[in-house]
Amino acid sequence: MAATIRIPTPLRKLTNEQETAEVESATVGAAIDELEGKFPGIKERLVGEDGEVRRFVNVYVNEEDIRFLKNQDTPLKDGDDVSIIPAIAGG
Amino acid sequence: MSKSAGFMRALKCRECGREYPLEATHVCEFDFGPLEVVYDYDKIKKSMTKAALAKRPETMWRFRELLPVAEEPTVGTRVGYTPLVKADRLAKWLGVREAWVKNDAVNYPTLSFKDRVVSVALSRAKELGFKTVACASTGNLANSVAANAASAGLDAIVFIPADLEEGKILNSLIYGARVVSIRGHYDEVNRLCAEIAGKYGWAFVNVNMRPYYAEGSKSMAYEVTEQLDWKLPQHTVVPMASGSLLTKIHKGYQELIQLGLAKDTKPTVHGAQATGCSPISVAYKQGMDFFKPVKPDTIAKSLAIGTPADGFYALKVMKETGGASDDVTDQEIREAMSALAECEGIFTETAGGVTVGVAKKLVASGKIPAEDSVVICITGNGLKTLDAVQGHVGKPAEIKPSLREFEQLIESDNKIKSK
Ligand SMILES: Cc1ncc(COP(=O)(O)O)c(C=O)c1O
Ligand SMILES: [Zn+2]
Numbered sequence: 001m002a003a004t005i006r007i008p009t010p011l012r013k014l015t016n017e018q019e020t021a022e023v024e025s026a027t028v029g030a031a032i033d034e035l036e037g038k039f040p041g042i043k044e045r046l047v048g049e050d051g052e053v054r055r056f057v058n059v060y061v062n063e064e065d066i067r068f069l070k071n072q073d074t075p076l077k078d079g080d081d082v083s084i085i086p087a088i089a090g091g
Numbered sequence: 092m093s094k095s096a097g098f099m100r101a102l103k104c105r106e107c108g109r110e111y112p113l114e115a116t117h118v119c120e121f122d123f124g125p126l127e128v129v130y131d132y133d134k135i136k137k138s139m140t141k142a143a144l145a146k147r148p149e150t151m152w153r154f155r156e157l158l159p160v161a162e163e164p165t166v167g168t169r170v171g172y173t174p175l176v177k178a179d180r181l182a183k184w185l186g187v188r189e190a191w192v193k194n195d196a197v198n199y200p201t202l203s204f205k206d207r208v209v210s211v212a213l214s215r216a217k218e219l220g221f222k223t224v225a226c227a228s229t230g231n232l233a234n235s236v237a238a239n240a241a242s243a244g245l246d247a248i249v250f251i252p253a254d255l256e257e258g259k260i261l262n263s264l265i266y267g268a269r270v271v272s273i274r275g276h277y278d279e280v281n282r283l284c285a286e287i288a289g290k291y292g293w294a295f296v297n298v299n300m301r302p303y304y305a306e307g308s309k310s311m312a313y314e315v316t317e318q319l320d321w322k323l324p325q326h327t328v329v330p331m332a333s334g335s336l337l338t339k340i341h342k343g344y345q346e347l348i349q350l351g352l353a354k355d356t357k358p359t360v361h362g363a364q365a366t367g368c369s370p371i372s373v374a375y376k377q378g379m380d381f382f383k384p385v386k387p388d389t390i391a392k393s394l395a396i397g398t399p400a401d402g403f404y405a406l407k408v409m410k411e412t413g414g415a416s417d418d419v420t421d422q423e424i425r426e427a428m429s430a431l432a433e434c435e436g437i438f439t440e441t442a443g444g445v446t447v448g449v450a451k452k453l454v455a456s457g458k459i460p461a462e463d464s465v466v467i468c469i470t471g472n473g474l475k476t477l478d479a480v481q482g483h484v485g486k487p488a489e490i491k492p493s494l495r496e497f498e499q500l501i502e503s504d505n506k507i508k509s510k
Contacts (some may be wrong), residue, residue, distance in 0.1 A: 056123035085282055086123045090333055
């Protein structure tokens with residue numbers, strides 16, 4: 001089982017400019033931990049000390065904002081696309 | 092290479108204060124906070140005196156030191172300086188002592204405040220060497236990018252939600268822009284554009300060019316203050332989609348205070364939303380400092396952003412200035428559009444209906460005291476959202492070209508008989 005995470009430009013220094021990563025985890029929260037294993041330092045950029053996704057980070061599973069799903073408990077399955085996107089855009 | 096350019100010093104993260112070079116980039120690498128242009132205010136103070144301003148042409152670019160371009164602007168050089176109308180009849184309808192309408196419904200060239208932000212973004216994009224410009228838009232921005240890019244000889248690609256008003260779509264196509272219509276609401280358009288912007292080397296005015304783009308909105312605050320003889324308005328009511336315009340109007344007032352061009356009379360800034368898309372006003376009413384995203388459903392399509400990028404900062408501005416926020420239903424939006432038209436002869440789009448309708452609510456609830464003075468920011472033109480009022484403003488009386496028929500009409504028609 002693998003989902004694809006798309007890494008936003010501001011974080012690509014941590015991934016050696018890698019644009020996507022495959023994860024095996026069953027939820028978004030677990031996938032972030034799995035990413036941290038591959039690219040140390042990435043988790044603190046995405047999640048604050050309170051354990052919540054940071055205010056200026058939006059996470060989408062198959063185009064849907066996880067705040068409309070189950071936040072970090074949102075399940076992931078084979079072939080899912082996860083996008084991490086800076087919240088500051090548009091308008 | 093020195094980071095500064097013209098009157099700009101650098102880009103700076105609003106959250107952690109880290110500085111970045113003045114490039115096409117919009118978020119901090121460390122905390123995803125928004126980058127904002129910082130200026131050399133000492134240098135500006137020497138150059139932008141009231142005496143110098145008096146000699147400059149009446150466009151938004153008379154405040155050019157406070158706008159983020161390195162050289163003289165090259166795109167949209169005639170934008171802005173729209174009328175500030177003393178609105179006595181509207182004041183009566185609102186129930187307030189004094190009202191002014193800042194009328195960006197007649198902004199040049201595309202009839203919305205977006206020409207302000209776009210002329211800045213495209214002038215800066217040219218300075219940075221871009222040939223292609225793009226945007227994620229609820230309609231007006233796309234119109235403005237398309238038109239201003241055409242006149243500047245730039246290629247434009249504009250992204251819009253598929254369900255926009257016909258007028259807003261045609262008003263982008265006519266300029267030869269590539270219009271990409273996305274089957275989804277604005278927040279989905281925006282997410283897609285954020286991903287596209289990372290892949291292609293275009294100047295996305297409200298993504299990678301956002302720090303420059305957003306500053307253009309400050310010009311509305313400078314103009315209003317100068318038009319009020321350098322007095323800051325007591326109250327300003329501003330429509331909110333992403334919340335950027337509201338935060339930048341506040342910043343504009345604060346800069347005029349800092350530069351000694353206006354006395355600090357503690358201007359209050361209020362935010363207006365449509366009930367069908369009110370993440371910011373709901374958060375305000377619940378006393379929260381962060382909003383909950385929503386899925387929009389309103390006739391005010393230009394304001395239909397359910398995940399507002401500057402929602403957090405807009406809430407902060409309203410709290411700090413003693414401002415308030417409220418929202419109005421589709422029916423109240425139409426009534427307010429008619430009220431502004433009938434009182435002042437100004438036909439605004441749905442966003443203007445939101446602003447006027449919310450102003451009335453804020454007066455009624457005492458958030459704007461009846462003895463005070465209020466500036467209402469009208470940001471778009473009614474001719475672009477005809478669909479919203481179609482069937483709600485009556486019909487012409489149709490007769491044959493015959494005097495008898497006209498006399499019959501007069502007999503039965505109260506609207507004419509009472510004259
Ligand atoms: C007519 C009109 N007014 C106001 C706004 C709000 O702009 P902001 O996103 O800066 O809050 C928009 C945005 O598209 C608009 O089109
Ligand atoms: Zn930062």
